[in-house]
Amino acid sequence: MTAPTPLIAGNWKMNGLTAALDEARKIAAGAGAAKGRVAICPPATLLQRLGQAVAGSAVLTGGQDCHPEPAGAFTGDVAAEMLADAGAALVILGHSERRAGHAETDALVAKKVLAALRAGLEPIVCVGETQAQREAGHALEVVTGQVRGSLPAELSGKAFCVAYEPIWAIGTGLTPTTSQIEEMHRAIRATLRATFGAASDPAPILYGGSVKPSNAAEILHAAEVGGALVGGASLKADDFLEIAAAL
Ligand code: PEP
Numbered sequence: 001m002t003a004p005t006p007l008i009a010g011n012w013k014m015n016g017l018t019a020a021l022d023e024a025r026k027i028a029a030g031a032g033a034a035k036g037r038v039a040i041c042p043p044a045t046l047l048q049r050l051g052q053a054v055a056g057s058a059v060l061t062g063g064q065d066c067h068p069e070p071a072g073a074f075t076g077d078v079a080a081e082m083l084a085d086a087g088a089a090l091v092i093l094g095h096s097e098r099r100a101g102h103a104e105t106d107a108l109v110a111k112k113v114l115a116a117l118r119a120g121l122e123p124i125v126c127v128g129e130t131q132a133q134r135e136a137g138h139a140l141e142v143v144t145g146q147v148r149g150s151l152p153a154e155l156s157g158k159a160f161c162v163a164y165e166p167i168w169a170i171g172t173g174l175t176p177t178t179s180q181i182e183e184m185h186r187a188i189r190a191t192l193r194a195t196f197g198a199a200s201d202p203a204p205i206l207y208g209g210s211v212k213p214s215n216a217a218e219i220l221h222a223a224e225v226g227g228a229l230v231g232g233a234s235l236k237a238d239d240f241l242e243i244a245a246a247l
Pocket residue numbers: 011165169170171172208209210211229230231232233
Protein backbone atom coordinates (compact mmCIF):
# COMPACT_ATOMS: atom_id res chain seq x y z
CA MET A 1 0.00 0.00 0.00
CA THR A 2 1.28 3.52 -0.88
CA ALA A 3 1.67 5.49 2.33
CA PRO A 4 -0.61 8.55 2.49
CA THR A 5 1.09 11.97 2.46
CA PRO A 6 0.24 13.45 5.86
CA LEU A 7 -1.34 16.88 6.10
CA ILE A 8 -1.96 19.29 8.95
CA ALA A 9 -4.54 21.82 7.75
CA GLY A 10 -5.77 24.82 9.69
CA ASN A 11 -9.39 25.84 9.22
CA TRP A 12 -9.63 29.49 10.23
CA LYS A 13 -13.41 29.51 9.62
CA MET A 14 -14.83 33.08 9.74
CA ASN A 15 -11.85 34.41 11.67
CA GLY A 16 -9.01 36.64 10.57
CA LEU A 17 -8.46 40.26 9.62
CA THR A 18 -5.26 41.73 8.16
CA ALA A 19 -3.46 41.45 11.51
CA ALA A 20 -3.83 37.65 11.36
CA LEU A 21 -1.29 37.58 8.53
CA ASP A 22 1.37 37.93 11.24
CA GLU A 23 0.31 34.52 12.63
CA ALA A 24 0.51 33.08 9.11
CA ARG A 25 4.06 34.46 8.75
CA LYS A 26 5.01 32.80 12.05
CA ILE A 27 3.53 29.51 10.84
CA ALA A 28 5.45 29.85 7.58
CA ALA A 29 8.69 30.40 9.48
CA GLY A 30 8.27 27.12 11.39
CA ALA A 31 6.41 24.89 8.95
CA GLY A 32 9.52 23.61 7.16
CA ALA A 33 10.33 21.45 10.18
CA ALA A 34 7.08 19.44 9.95
CA LYS A 35 7.25 15.86 8.67
CA GLY A 36 4.21 16.35 6.43
CA ARG A 37 2.41 19.05 4.51
CA VAL A 38 1.09 22.12 6.32
CA ALA A 39 -1.82 24.22 5.06
CA ILE A 40 -3.85 27.21 6.19
CA CYS A 41 -7.43 27.67 4.97
CA PRO A 42 -8.27 31.30 5.78
CA PRO A 43 -11.47 33.18 4.95
CA ALA A 44 -11.67 33.98 1.22
CA THR A 45 -10.95 37.65 1.92
CA LEU A 46 -7.47 36.77 3.17
CA LEU A 47 -6.61 33.97 0.76
CA GLN A 48 -4.53 35.90 -1.74
CA ARG A 49 -2.77 38.10 0.82
CA LEU A 50 -2.06 35.11 3.05
CA GLY A 51 -0.58 33.28 0.07
CA GLN A 52 1.72 36.23 -0.52
CA ALA A 53 2.62 36.39 3.18
CA VAL A 54 3.73 32.72 3.23
CA ALA A 55 5.25 32.65 -0.28
CA GLY A 56 8.51 30.76 -0.42
CA SER A 57 7.65 28.68 2.66
CA ALA A 58 6.28 25.13 2.93
CA VAL A 59 2.78 26.40 3.76
CA LEU A 60 -0.01 25.63 1.30
CA THR A 61 -3.25 27.61 1.25
CA GLY A 62 -6.81 26.46 0.81
CA GLY A 63 -10.40 27.62 0.64
CA GLN A 64 -13.18 26.58 3.03
CA ASP A 65 -15.92 25.91 0.47
CA CYS A 66 -16.67 26.43 -3.20
CA HIS A 67 -19.70 26.59 -5.49
CA PRO A 68 -20.18 23.74 -7.99
CA GLU A 69 -20.29 26.16 -10.96
CA PRO A 70 -17.22 27.95 -12.36
CA ALA A 71 -18.95 31.38 -12.63
CA GLY A 72 -22.37 32.98 -12.78
CA ALA A 73 -25.21 34.61 -10.86
CA PHE A 74 -24.52 33.12 -7.43
CA THR A 75 -24.34 36.11 -5.09
CA GLY A 76 -21.96 35.62 -2.21
CA ASP A 77 -20.51 32.34 -3.44
CA VAL A 78 -16.94 31.58 -4.49
CA ALA A 79 -16.00 29.34 -7.43
CA ALA A 80 -13.24 26.74 -7.19
CA GLU A 81 -11.52 28.55 -10.05
CA MET A 82 -11.49 31.76 -7.98
CA LEU A 83 -9.81 29.95 -5.08
CA ALA A 84 -7.20 28.54 -7.46
CA ASP A 85 -6.73 31.99 -9.00
CA ALA A 86 -6.10 33.35 -5.49
CA GLY A 87 -3.34 30.77 -4.99
CA ALA A 88 -5.20 27.95 -3.22
CA ALA A 89 -3.98 24.38 -3.60
CA LEU A 90 -6.72 22.81 -1.47
CA VAL A 91 -10.35 23.31 -0.52
CA ILE A 92 -12.33 22.06 2.49
CA LEU A 93 -15.71 20.68 1.38
CA GLY A 94 -18.70 19.35 3.29
CA HIS A 95 -17.63 20.73 6.65
CA SER A 96 -20.31 19.97 9.24
CA GLU A 97 -20.89 23.70 9.74
CA ARG A 98 -21.81 23.92 6.04
CA ARG A 99 -23.83 20.70 6.08
CA ALA A 100 -25.80 22.00 9.10
CA GLY A 101 -25.90 25.76 8.44
CA HIS A 102 -26.29 25.68 4.66
CA ALA A 103 -28.21 22.42 4.22
CA GLU A 104 -25.42 20.79 2.23
CA THR A 105 -26.18 17.20 1.25
CA ASP A 106 -23.76 14.47 0.21
CA ALA A 107 -24.91 14.98 -3.40
CA LEU A 108 -24.07 18.70 -3.28
CA VAL A 109 -20.72 18.01 -1.67
CA ALA A 110 -19.96 15.51 -4.46
CA LYS A 111 -20.70 18.25 -7.04
CA LYS A 112 -18.35 20.60 -5.22
CA VAL A 113 -15.67 17.90 -5.27
CA LEU A 114 -16.02 17.78 -9.07
CA ALA A 115 -15.66 21.57 -9.16
CA ALA A 116 -12.49 21.33 -7.09
CA LEU A 117 -11.03 18.75 -9.48
CA ARG A 118 -12.01 20.90 -12.47
CA ALA A 119 -10.03 23.80 -10.95
CA GLY A 120 -7.04 21.66 -10.02
CA LEU A 121 -7.67 21.87 -6.26
CA GLU A 122 -7.18 19.00 -3.82
CA PRO A 123 -10.45 18.53 -1.91
CA ILE A 124 -10.53 17.81 1.83
CA VAL A 125 -13.92 16.14 2.20
CA CYS A 126 -15.35 16.27 5.73
CA VAL A 127 -17.56 13.60 7.27
CA GLY A 128 -18.73 13.01 10.83
CA GLU A 129 -21.55 11.91 13.05
CA THR A 130 -23.62 13.79 15.63
CA GLN A 131 -23.58 12.87 19.30
CA ALA A 132 -27.09 11.40 18.98
CA GLN A 133 -26.03 9.23 16.04
CA ARG A 134 -23.05 7.91 18.01
CA GLU A 135 -25.13 7.25 21.10
CA ALA A 136 -27.65 5.36 18.96
CA GLY A 137 -24.82 3.15 17.63
CA HIS A 138 -25.07 4.54 14.09
CA ALA A 139 -21.75 6.38 13.80
CA LEU A 140 -20.04 3.89 11.48
CA GLU A 141 -22.95 3.60 9.08
CA VAL A 142 -23.54 7.38 9.00
CA VAL A 143 -19.91 8.22 8.29
CA THR A 144 -19.25 5.47 5.75
CA GLY A 145 -22.50 6.50 4.03
CA GLN A 146 -21.23 10.09 3.84
CA VAL A 147 -17.96 8.84 2.35
CA ARG A 148 -19.83 6.88 -0.33
CA GLY A 149 -22.20 9.77 -1.07
CA SER A 150 -19.75 12.67 -1.03
CA LEU A 151 -16.85 11.20 -3.02
CA PRO A 152 -17.57 10.89 -6.75
CA ALA A 153 -15.94 8.17 -8.87
CA GLU A 154 -13.93 10.89 -10.66
CA LEU A 155 -11.69 11.14 -7.59
CA SER A 156 -10.05 7.86 -8.58
CA GLY A 157 -6.33 8.48 -9.06
CA LYS A 158 -6.63 12.14 -7.96
CA ALA A 159 -5.15 13.77 -4.84
CA PHE A 160 -7.74 14.14 -2.09
CA CYS A 161 -8.17 13.84 1.67
CA VAL A 162 -11.04 12.71 3.86
CA ALA A 163 -11.40 14.46 7.23
CA TYR A 164 -13.23 12.54 9.95
CA GLU A 165 -14.71 15.19 12.21
CA PRO A 166 -17.17 13.94 14.82
CA ILE A 167 -19.55 16.89 15.14
CA TRP A 168 -19.70 16.57 18.92
CA ALA A 169 -15.90 17.04 19.09
CA ILE A 170 -15.71 20.24 17.02
CA GLY A 171 -14.94 23.28 19.15
CA THR A 172 -16.09 21.48 22.30
CA GLY A 173 -12.81 20.29 23.81
CA LEU A 174 -14.20 16.73 23.67
CA THR A 175 -12.32 14.10 21.66
CA PRO A 176 -13.11 10.48 20.89
CA THR A 177 -10.91 7.81 22.44
CA THR A 178 -7.97 6.64 20.34
CA SER A 179 -9.73 3.34 19.73
CA GLN A 180 -12.89 5.15 18.53
CA ILE A 181 -10.75 7.20 16.11
CA GLU A 182 -8.95 4.09 14.87
CA GLU A 183 -12.20 2.17 14.42
CA MET A 184 -13.66 5.00 12.31
CA HIS A 185 -10.52 5.64 10.29
CA ARG A 186 -10.22 1.91 9.49
CA ALA A 187 -13.86 1.88 8.37
CA ILE A 188 -13.27 4.93 6.15
CA ARG A 189 -10.15 3.31 4.66
CA ALA A 190 -12.10 0.13 3.95
CA THR A 191 -14.86 2.17 2.27
CA LEU A 192 -12.30 4.02 0.13
CA ARG A 193 -10.71 0.70 -0.83
CA ALA A 194 -14.10 -0.77 -1.75
CA THR A 195 -14.94 2.30 -3.86
CA PHE A 196 -11.65 3.22 -5.50
CA GLY A 197 -9.40 0.19 -4.95
CA ALA A 198 -5.72 0.82 -4.31
CA ALA A 199 -5.95 4.16 -6.19
CA SER A 200 -7.17 5.75 -2.95
CA ASP A 201 -4.32 4.43 -0.79
CA PRO A 202 -2.33 7.71 -1.02
CA ALA A 203 -5.32 9.72 0.27
CA PRO A 204 -4.73 10.67 3.91
CA ILE A 205 -7.60 10.37 6.38
CA LEU A 206 -7.34 13.40 8.67
CA TYR A 207 -8.85 13.59 12.13
CA GLY A 208 -10.56 16.84 13.17
CA GLY A 209 -12.23 17.90 16.39
CA SER A 210 -10.52 19.70 19.31
CA VAL A 211 -6.99 18.79 18.24
CA LYS A 212 -4.55 20.76 20.41
CA PRO A 213 -0.87 20.53 21.33
CA SER A 214 -1.61 18.31 24.36
CA ASN A 215 -3.47 15.58 22.42
CA ALA A 216 -1.89 15.89 18.95
CA ALA A 217 0.84 13.24 19.31
CA GLU A 218 -1.54 10.52 20.51
CA ILE A 219 -4.12 11.30 17.80
CA LEU A 220 -1.60 11.68 14.97
CA HIS A 221 0.08 8.37 15.78
CA ALA A 222 -3.18 6.40 15.84
CA ALA A 223 -3.71 3.82 13.11
CA GLU A 224 -4.91 5.21 9.77
CA VAL A 225 -4.65 8.83 10.95
CA GLY A 226 -2.87 10.74 8.19
CA GLY A 227 -2.94 14.19 9.71
CA ALA A 228 -5.38 16.66 11.22
CA LEU A 229 -7.88 19.34 10.34
CA VAL A 230 -7.48 21.92 13.09
CA GLY A 231 -9.95 24.68 13.90
CA GLY A 232 -9.43 26.80 17.01
CA ALA A 233 -5.81 25.82 17.63
CA SER A 234 -4.80 26.80 14.09
CA LEU A 235 -5.41 30.47 14.88
CA LYS A 236 -2.38 30.58 17.18
CA ALA A 237 0.90 29.97 15.36
CA ASP A 238 2.65 28.42 18.36
CA ASP A 239 -0.15 25.90 18.97
CA PHE A 240 -0.53 25.05 15.29
CA LEU A 241 3.23 24.53 14.85
CA GLU A 242 3.33 22.33 17.96
CA ILE A 243 0.56 20.19 16.43
CA ALA A 244 2.42 20.02 13.10
CA ALA A 245 5.60 19.03 14.93
CA ALA A 246 3.77 16.07 16.48
CA LEU A 247 3.34 14.40 13.07
C1 PEP B 1 -13.08 22.15 12.52
O1 PEP B 1 -14.07 22.85 12.61
O2 PEP B 1 -12.70 21.73 11.40
C2 PEP B 1 -12.39 21.80 13.75
C3 PEP B 1 -11.71 20.69 13.77
O3 PEP B 1 -12.52 22.67 14.80
P1 PEP B 1 -11.81 22.55 16.26
O4 PEP B 1 -10.38 22.10 16.05
O5 PEP B 1 -11.89 23.93 16.82
O6 PEP B 1 -12.59 21.54 17.04
